Amino acid sequence: MNIEILNTGTELLLGSVINTHLAFFGEALFGLGLRIARQSCVPDGPPIGEALQESFRRGADVVLATGGLGPTSDDITRDLVAQLLGRELREDAGILSDIRAKFAKFGRKTINPNIARQAQVPAGAQVLYNHHGTAPGLYVPAGKDAAGAPTPHLFLLPGPPREMRPMFSEQVLPILKSLLPAAETPPGLRLYRLVGIGESAVEEQVGEALAALGGGLEIGYCARSGEVDLRLIGEESLLARAEAIVVPALQKYLVSSRGESLEQVIVRLLREQKKTLAVAESCTGGLLAHRLTNVTGASDAFPAGLTTYIDPIKTKLLGVAPETIAQDGGAVSAPVASAMAAGVRQIAGTDYALSTTGFAGPDGGREGKPIGTIFIGLATPGRAEPLVKRMFFPTTDRETFKYRAAQAAFDLLRRELIGQGET
Amino acid sequence: MNIEILNTGTELLLGSVINTHLAFFGEALFGLGLRIARQSCVPDGPPIGEALQESFRRGADVVLATGGLGPTSDDITRDLVAQLLGRELREDAGILSDIRAKFAKFGRKTINPNIARQAQVPAGAQVLYNHHGTAPGLYVPAGKDAAGAPTPHLFLLPGPPREMRPMFSEQVLPILKSLLPAAETPPGLRLYRLVGIGESAVEEQVGEALAALGGGLEIGYCARSGEVDLRLIGEESLLARAEAIVVPALQKYLVSSRGESLEQVIVRLLREQKKTLAVAESCTGGLLAHRLTNVTGASDAFPAGLTTYIDPIKTKLLGVAPETIAQDGGAVSAPVASAMAAGVRQIAGTDYALSTTGFAGPDGGREGKPIGTIFIGLATPGRAEPLVKRMFFPTTDRETFKYRAAQAAFDLLRRELIGQGET
Numbered sequence: 001m002n003i004e005i006l007n008t009g010t011e012l013l014l015g016s017v018i019n020t021h022l023a024f025f026g027e028a029l030f031g032l033g034l035r036i037a038r039q040s041c042v043p044d045g046p047p048i049g050e051a052l053q054e055s056f057r058r059g060a061d062v063v064l065a066t067g068g069l070g071p072t073s074d075d076i077t078r079d080l081v082a083q084l085l086g087r088e089l090r091e092d093a094g095i096l097s098d099i100r101a102k103f104a105k106f107g108r109k110t111i112n113p114n115i116a117r118q119a120q121v122p123a124g125a126q127v128l129y130n131h132h133g134t135a136p137g138l139y140v141p142a143g144k145d146a147a148g149a150p151t152p153h154l155f156l157l158p159g160p161p162r163e164m165r166p167m168f169s170e171q172v173l174p175i176l177k178s179l180l181p182a183a184e185t186p187p188g189l190r191l192y193r194l195v196g197i198g199e200s201a202v203e204e205q206v207g208e209a210l211a212a213l214g215g216g217l218e219i220g221y222c223a224r225s226g227e228v229d230l231r232l233i234g235e236e237s238l239l240a241r242a243e244a245i246v247v248p249a250l251q252k253y254l255v256s257s258r259g260e261s262l263e264q265v266i267v268r269l270l271r272e273q274k275k276t277l278a279v280a281e282s283c284t285g286g287l288l289a290h291r292l293t294n295v296t297g298a299s300d301a302f303p304a305g306l307t308t309y310i311d312p313i314k315t316k317l318l319g320v321a322p323e324t325i326a327q328d329g330g331a332v333s334a335p336v337a338s339a340m341a342a343g344v345r346q347i348a349g350t351d352y353a354l355s356t357t358g359f360a361g362p363d364g365g366r367e368g369k370p371i372g373t374i375f376i377g378l379a380t381p382g383r384a385e386p387l388v389k390r391m392f393f394p395t396t397d398r399e400t401f402k403y404r405a406a407q408a409a410f411d412l413l414r415r416e417l418i419g420q421g422e423t
Numbered sequence: 424m425n426i427e428i429l430n431t432g433t434e435l436l437l438g439s440v441i442n443t444h445l446a447f448f449g450e451a452l453f454g455l456g457l458r459i460a461r462q463s464c465v466p467d468g469p470p471i472g473e474a475l476q477e478s479f480r481r482g483a484d485v486v487l488a489t490g491g492l493g494p495t496s497d498d499i500t501r502d503l504v505a506q507l508l509g510r511e512l513r514e515d516a517g518i519l520s521d522i523r524a525k526f527a528k529f530g531r532k533t534i535n536p537n538i539a540r541q542a543q544v545p546a547g548a549q550v551l552y553n554h555h556g557t558a559p560g561l562y563v564p565a566g567k568d569a570a571g572a573p574t575p576h577l578f579l580l581p582g583p584p585r586e587m588r589p590m591f592s593e594q595v596l597p598i599l600k601s602l603l604p605a606a607e608t609p610p611g612l613r614l615y616r617l618v619g620i621g622e623s624a625v626e627e628q629v630g631e632a633l634a635a636l637g638g639g640l641e642i643g644y645c646a647r648s649g650e651v652d653l654r655l656i657g658e659e660s661l662l663a664r665a666e667a668i669v670v671p672a673l674q675k676y677l678v679s680s681r682g683e684s685l686e687q688v689i690v691r692l693l694r695e696q697k698k699t700l701a702v703a704e705s706c707t708g709g710l711l712a713h714r715l716t717n718v719t720g721a722s723d724a725f726p727a728g729l730t731t732y733i734d735p736i737k738t739k740l741l742g743v744a745p746e747t748i749a750q751d752g753g754a755v756s757a758p759v760a761s762a763m764a765a766g767v768r769q770i771a772g773t774d775y776a777l778s779t780t781g782f783a784g785p786d787g788g789r790e791g792k793p794i795g796t797i798f799i800g801l802a803t804p805g806r807a808e809p810l811v812k813r814m815f816f817p818t819t820d821r822e823t824f825k826y827r828a829a830q831a832a833f834d835l836l837r838r839e840l841i842g843q844g845e846t
Contacts, residue, residue, distance in 0.1 A: 009645065010643050010654070011652065011654065012445060012446070012462075013445065013449050013459040013460075013462065014449045014450070014459075014612070014654070015445070015449025015450030016645065016652060016654065016682060017446065018441065019442060019445060020441055022436065022441075022442060023438040023439075023442070025438065026438025027437070030437055035436065035437075035466075036436040036437075037465075037470070038463065038470070038474070039435075039436065039464040040461065040463045041445065041461070041462040042460075044643065047460070051461070070623075070644070070646060071623035072622055072625075072626045073626065074642070074644060112623070112627060114623065114626065115623050159645075159646075160647060160648070161823070162648055162818055191439055199493060199495055200535070203494070207495075219496075219497070220433050220434065220467065221493070221497060222432065222439070223493060223582075224440065224583060225583070225584070229439060229440075231433070231439065284716075285713055285716025285728075286709040286714075286715075286716060286728055286730070287709070288709070289708055289730040290710045290713040292709075293707075293708025293710075293730070293732065293783075294821055294822055296785060298708070298732065299732050299733055303731075303732055303733040303735075303736045304730060304732060304733075304736045304740065305708075305729075305730035305732070306727070307709070307712040307716070307728035307730075309716065309721065309722050309725055309728070310722055310727075312726070313771060316770075317770070317771075347740070348740075362719060363719070363720075395555075398716075398719065402713075402716070402717070
């Protein structure tokens with residue numbers, strides 16, 4: 001099944017919004033054994049029709065289009081599709097009364113014509129209910145366009161992710177399933193997430209042995225900030241043989257074989273071991289806490305995080321002595337990282353503690369400690385003194401620095417939790 | 424100038440990586456008055472060539488392609504382009520010795536053939552130096568393809584953002600500038616970021632008056648989690664007249680007229696007023712701190728954030744009395760939000776303090792306080808007791824809940840700082 005995605009919206013092409021739809025679709029569709037052949041993004045307006053026609057000509061079986069269904073005058077996807085397919089638009093009384101009811105809840109008794117336009121449905125289309133907004137989605141089954149050429153199964157979905165995602169999972173996926181041939185077993189995916197090793201070194205370690213397995217095993221590599229993904233797709237029996245190659249060779253760097261994030265792995269390991277973690281953050285500024293609390297069940301393992309962004313607060317809240325801060329000319333130092341980790345572990349009463357102190361830039365840095373320098377502290381039950389690692393992540397933006405620093409801090413703890421920590 | 428973007432990489436279509444390139448390009452190009460006409464994404468392999476040919480046929484003047492230049496066997500963009508354009512690939516001795524030097528730094532004396540392949544350059548292409556990785560980028564000026572058809576200015580850029588972004592800013596933008604006609608003044612952009620109002624209400628307030636201005640003013644609306652963007656593009660004199668309509672009508676909801684984020688606005692306002700802020704987070708779990716510390720200069724305004732994720736820690740670190748927590752059946756309550764805000768303000772010695780406590784889900788919630796319920800506390804110099812707001816953000820995922828809660832908390836403080844706070 002040849003699936004294409006069309007994301008519409010001038011804001012995506014101007015850079016005011018990051019397109020997260022593609023990643024969401026990709027993951028959800030792979031669960032059905034489906035792959036996306038192509039994704040496109042066009043501005044609001046006539047290019048939407050042109051891009052749809054190109055998809056039709058490429059022979060797409062399914063097109064998932066997002067955006068342009070809302071209540072403002074630049075929302076014209078519905079009209080363009082009706083025109084392209086030669087279908088009349090009819091007002092759906094059920095949708096209209098539903099929209100009126102939603103607005104009435106906010107105390108609005110009348111709705112303007114643009115809002116009412118959301119109740120227009122092309123002939124033969126099925127309505128997809130929107131539980132998180134007013135604009136419904138639409139499903140137009142495969143058929144013919146105005147000129148008689150074949151058209152794919154076409155799904156029109158709202159642009160805002162919190163409206164689109166539940167609509168897709170609850171209403172679109174079941175339709176797609178019903179379109180699939182029954183018997184086929186979808187291929188499996190292994191996403192080996194590796195930290196502390198480069199992309200080319202990964203291929204050197206396992207590339208030849210994996211290629212020798214044959215059997216149509218699909219092998220991919222992807223280098224990202226602070227991690228590398230090795231991606232294998234194939235039949236489960238083949239993936240099991242591949243795993244016997246990958247795991248022993250890359251054990252030391254392997255965060256997960258199912259694409260789990262580092263924070264998911266850490267929360268899982270801590271919960272399995274019934275241990276707890278606290279964090280004291282300076283240069284990562286709350287990112288460690290934020291990532292940990294994105295994981296369901298984090299409260300079992302993560303009671304407390306302190307962001308101590310200035311020196312007096314490090315002293316007041318974590319008990320870092322002013323002399324410790326002065327000792328090495330400022331708070332970006334090994335003794336401060338150590339005192340922060342020990343301090344937060346004691347205050348929060350946890351088994352483990354992580355700390356970060358560094359120069360994120362664009363200001364800061366000093367002789368011998370340029371921007372990008374970071375000290376990471378790890379306090380553990382077995383150590384008299386926290387372990388401190390000095391690292392260097394030169395970069396052009398704060399967020400990337402924070403992310404790489406968080407990766408390094410989490411990985412230091414992960415190795416400790418799997419019994420491969422430094423001594 | 425008709426610009427198209429081609430993002431390559433199977434990982435983007437599988438959903439294991441979110442594509443941030445488009446937003447980056449969109450913003451950077453608009454600075455030159457340039458717009459992206461189309462973006463496409465295809466998997467590694469032959470579809471790259473097909474997508475490039477489609478761009479050529481659509482008459483693109485410039486194509487920016489990302490990915491597939493690295494050191495692993497699935498990196499074949501360079502080869503596909505050489506073939507498509509009928510250009511020979513030649514090894515560039517300078518690049519090769521540079522790659523060898525980079526690997527030598529990590530203690531590796533030999534490099535494998537796939538790594539060396541990164542030194543291959545199509546005839547007539549200009550090398551773009553990679554300061555943050557090994558794979559160089561390439562610029563192939565407009566010319567003819569193997570079949571004699573015209574081809575656009577083609578830029579091949581590495582996939583990892585921390586390699587691609589500086590290469591684009593430092594090397595690609597100057598080339599694009601040199602291709603532009605000199606005299607034209609690029610149009611201006613106003614991105615009015617609005618919080619606390621819906622998309623259709625924004626259009627009702629200002630849509631007609633803006634449309635009546637004429638002059639080719641481009642008007643766009645975009646609804647997102649917890650905010651709406653009103654986007655205006657046009658000549659500066661026209662934008663000034665539009666601003667005189669927008670600002671008075673939407674003052675109350677207006678976070679920024681230049682697309683600043685709420686956290687940027689807050690850090691700016693605090694610094695201007697020489698005030699400080701502390702945060703005590705439960706359900707937002709560090710996101711307030713993380714977003715504040717993404718802003719350059721945050722340390723002047725934001726000394727401390729505490730993530731107190733379990734009840735005993737709220738008591739121990741913030742001084743929230745166990746009776747206060749018990750009073751309303753648990754920590755998700757107005758009295759706890761109030762005590763958290765007052766507690767962190769006192770401990771950190773700041774002028775303002777924000778607190779959050781709520782049910783992010785998927786577990787939690789209770790009678791009368793379902794998942795999505797949140798209490799936000801705001802302690803200020805002028806109030807004897809913190810202001811507490813109860814809000815409800817039902818959603819299907821933790822990250823969206825955290826984001827909307829953070830938006831609401833920041834906006835509560837923003838209104839206070841501009842003198843429009845609640846009494």
